[in-house]
Amino acid sequence: MADYIEPTYAEVNKDVLRAMMETGPKYWATLGTSITVAAVCFFIPWFYQLEVGVGAAGMNRSAVWGTYLSNFIFWIGLSHSGTLLSAVLHITNSSWRKAIYRSAEAMTLFSLITAALFVMVHLGRVWFVHWTIPVPNQMGLWPNFRSPLMFDVMAIATYLTASSIFIYMGSVPDFAAVRDASSGLRRKLYTIFSFGWRGTAREWHTLGWAYTFFAVLVIPLAVSVHSIVSWDFAMSLVPGLHHTVFAPYFVTGAIFSGTAGIVTVMFLLRKYMNFERYIREIHLVNLGKLLVLLSLIWTYINIMEVFTTWFSGSSYELEALEWRLTGFYAPMFWEMILFCAVVPLLILFKRIRTSWKSMLIISILINIGMISERFIIVATSQPRKFLPNAFGFYFPSIVEISITIGSFAVFTTLFLIFVKWVPAVSLYEVKETLKPLRRSS
Amino acid sequence: MSTVLEKFKKYRKPGYYDKFDYHWTMSIDLDRCTGCEACVVACQAENNLPIVGEQQFAMRREMKWIRIERYWEGEYPNIKLQFIPMLCQQCDQAPCEIACPVFATYHNQDGLNTQVYNRCIGTRTCAVYCPYEVRFFNWFTYEWDEPLEQQLNPDVTVREKGVMEKCTFCIQRIRQAKDAAKDDGRRRVRDGEVTPACVQSCPTEAMVFGDLNDPDSRVSKMARNPRGYHVLEELNTTPSIVYLKRVHTDG
Numbered sequence: 218m219a220d221y222i223e224p225t226y227a228e229v230n231k232d233v234l235r236a237m238m239e240t241g242p243k244y245w246a247t248l249g250t251s252i253t254v255a256a257v258c259f260f261i262p263w264f265y266q267l268e269v270g271v272g273a274a275g276m277n278r279s280a281v282w283g284t285y286l287s288n289f290i291f292w293i294g295l296s297h298s299g300t301l302l303s304a305v306l307h308i309t310n311s312s313w314r315k316a317i318y319r320s321a322e323a324m325t326l327f328s329l330i331t332a333a334l335f336v337m338v339h340l341g342r343v344w345f346v347h348w349t350i351p352v353p354n355q356m357g358l359w360p361n362f363r364s365p366l367m368f369d370v371m372a373i374a375t376y377l378t379a380s381s382i383f384i385y386m387g388s389v390p391d392f393a394a395v396r397d398a399s400s401g402l403r404r405k406l407y408t409i410f411s412f413g414w415r416g417t418a419r420e421w422h423t424l425g426w427a428y429t430f431f432a433v434l435v436i437p438l439a440v441s442v443h444s445i446v447s448w449d450f451a452m453s454l455v456p457g458l459h460h461t462v463f464a465p466y467f468v469t470g471a472i473f474s475g476t477a478g479i480v481t482v483m484f485l486l487r488k489y490m491n492f493e494r495y496i497r498e499i500h501l502v503n504l505g506k507l508l509v510l511l512s513l514i515w516t517y518i519n520i521m522e523v524f525t526t527w528f529s530g531s532s533y534e535l536e537a538l539e540w541r542l543t544g545f546y547a548p549m550f551w552e553m554i555l556f557c558a559v560v561p562l563l564i565l566f567k568r569i570r571t572s573w574k575s576m577l578i579i580s581i582l583i584n585i586g587m588i589s590e591r592f593i594i595v596a597t598s599q600p601r602k603f604l605p606n607a608f609g610f611y612f613p614s615i616v617e618i619s620i621t622i623g624s625f626a627v628f629t630t631l632f633l634i635f636v637k638w639v640p641a642v643s644l645y646e647v648k649e650t651l652k653p654l655r656r657s658s
Numbered sequence: 659m660s661t662v663l664e665k666f667k668k669y670r671k672p673g674y675y676d677k678f679d680y681h682w683t684m685s686i687d688l689d690r691c692t693g694c695e696a697c698v699v700a701c702q703a704e705n706n707l708p709i710v711g712e713q714q715f716a717m718r719r720e721m722k723w724i725r726i727e728r729y730w731e732g733e734y735p736n737i738k739l740q741f742i743p744m745l746c747q748q749c750d751q752a753p754c755e756i757a758c759p760v761f762a763t764y765h766n767q768d769g770l771n772t773q774v775y776n777r778c779i780g781t782r783t784c785a786v787y788c789p790y791e792v793r794f795f796n797w798f799t800y801e802w803d804e805p806l807e808q809q810l811n812p813d814v815t816v817r818e819k820g821v822m823e824k825c826t827f828c829i830q831r832i833r834q835a836k837d838a839a840k841d842d843g844r845r846r847v848r849d850g851e852v853t854p855a856c857v858q859s860c861p862t863e864a865m866v867f868g869d870l871n872d873p874d875s876r877v878s879k880m881a882r883n884p885r886g887y888h889v890l891e892e893l894n895t896t897p898s899i900v901y902l903k904r905v906h907t908d909g
Contacts, residue, residue: 270819278791278795281782281785341778360761449783452756452787453783606725607727
């Protein structure tokens with residue numbers, strides 16, 4: 218952009234901290250709405266379900282997994298881009314990441330929390346969920362480490378811990394900046410948050426070293442988490458799930474939907490928190506290119522999945538495939554292909570790639586497609602297993618639909634609280650990208 | 659190194675046992691099955707299975723640890739009706755057992771695939787992994803209207819909402835027989851001392867139950883029958899239920 222004027226160091230601080238500290242009525246209205254929606258659509262139906270039993274949902278025999286699990290995969294997937302993208306781009310020294318990585322990492326954290334909530338919602342007896350944690354106990358009982366669900370508990374707990382530390386560590390100098398710019402209680406709080414950061418050379422050195430170390434650590438974690446989520450499905454015998462391609466399929470899909478999620482969040486941050494000077498066209502274009510690449514990989518894996526199913530010649534697999542492609546949920550399947558394989562190709566056109574509005578629409582469409590993908594995986598495989606006598610059908614109940622909608626409000630609420638507590642754009646890393654010439658102006 | 663390998667191999671064995679004390683097995687002669695569903699009713703009475711009601715039944719949430727699957731073959735008028743009683747196959751390589759994160763389902767020393775209701779947290783993974791669709795989830799806490807609660811079997815737990823359940827081969831009867839054998843000073847249960855409710859109620863004696871470890875038991879003889887096969891054998895679950903193929907007179 219020709220008319221772009223780089224901000225000075227002071228302006229960076231001012232812009233970002235203003236967005237954090239000055240809270241208008243619009244923010245309170247949004248927060249109030251999202252808390253209300255989260256309570257009404259998510260928590261009240263969930264408590265009702267806890268009271269009567271999981272029968273409040275639409276699941277039945279042969280389709281004992283439903284929307285809760287498909288949403289769980291979706292949210293885990295959405296969590297992928299953030300930390301992974303931030304870490305990969307940090308290691309590859311891509312400086313354009315610096316303005317967006319904080320909010321991307323926050324997205325990771327909050328979608329992981331939402332995903333974990335869905336596990337709770339899914340369980341029949343959630344009040345015993347601690348039994349999945351290997352804690353020595355009087356009964357001498359231990360969780361089953363052969364179970365892919367057990368891997369899942371481990372992987373998600375590790376990922377959640379690592380991502381939290383990753384985002385916190387990267388924010389310490391910014392907490393110090395908040396501390397320096399504020400007074401009173403907030404100053405005291407951020408003194409604690411910033412661990413007494415003074416900005417000495419040694420501190421910067423340690424931070425840089427530790428941050429790179431964590432970035433390297435987080436990448437394999439992110440890949441493993443979604444591979445393991447895919448094994449929950451792939452390790453079963455169920456036709457349509459029992460595929461070796463599932464791990465890369467899930468990981469690709471996860472990064473795909475997560476990257477699209479970042480584009481959506483970027484648009485909103487830019488629009489409503491006035492970050493135009495920091496979140497710029499280069500971010501949009503780069504993420505757009507990434508989306509095209511991921512979409513192509515995703516399409517390839519989808520073709521391979523259908524091909525290997527057909528090539529296996531197994532009657533069970535063919536039956537399940539046929540139902541997926543032409544059965545009740547076929548419109549959803551083809552909608553997914555349209556949104557995730559065809560629509561992203563539009564990004565190849567420069568006019569679309571550089572327009573915020575069109576990218577927002579594409580990113581939302583991609584995530585609608587990804588939600589459908591997860592739903593199709595869950596809802597079209599189990600009702601067509603092996604014995605025709607047990608063939609069934611699954612359709613979500615009103616409770617499930619409500620909880621699904623509510624989960625977005627839960628995520629939004631967490632994110633809205635986040636932007637008022639942590640600078641949503643990394644102050645010190647943005648400053649690193651500025652031209653040294655303007656330092657003193 | 660070799661001891662580690664040995665340990666690993668042992669760990670890989672179902673239920674960690676080298677050899678089962680008993681290997682409870684059932685044979686079902688499809689030539690004798692008339693599809694009368696007496697076994698279904700007997701199981702319902704013995705194992706405190708709830709009656710879920712019309713609406714829940716329509717949603718396919720019925721509880722039937724054993725069901726008679728009906729398959730029609732051919733086109734009218736040359737049509738044949740086949741029955742297959744389907745119950746938990748007590749697989750030796752059970753897909754459900756690896757799935758449970760908390761060991762609520764595991765293989766016991768009798769070669770049974772057991773379900774511990776108290777341990778179940780309701781992930782329902784076992785039901786997804788089961789190729790035979792014989793695991794049933796308690797979607798609600800079911801209640802029995804008076805005076806029906808009077809006929810509940812005191813030897814069997816009544817399950818609450820949120821747990822998985824399935825055929826146990828009437829484990830309460832197996833326990834009683836084993837206790838009786840111990841009290842008599844015998845070490846082993848004799849053939850014919852244990853009969854699950856479905857086997858007991860079968861009017862055509864299509865089902866035979868016993869210990870496969872005993873080569874002279876009735877069920878061992880049945881299992882050696884050339885008509886014997888396992889359902890979905892190609893999935894390598896090694897089920898404990900042997901079906902005897904139906905013989906068609908018209909070839």
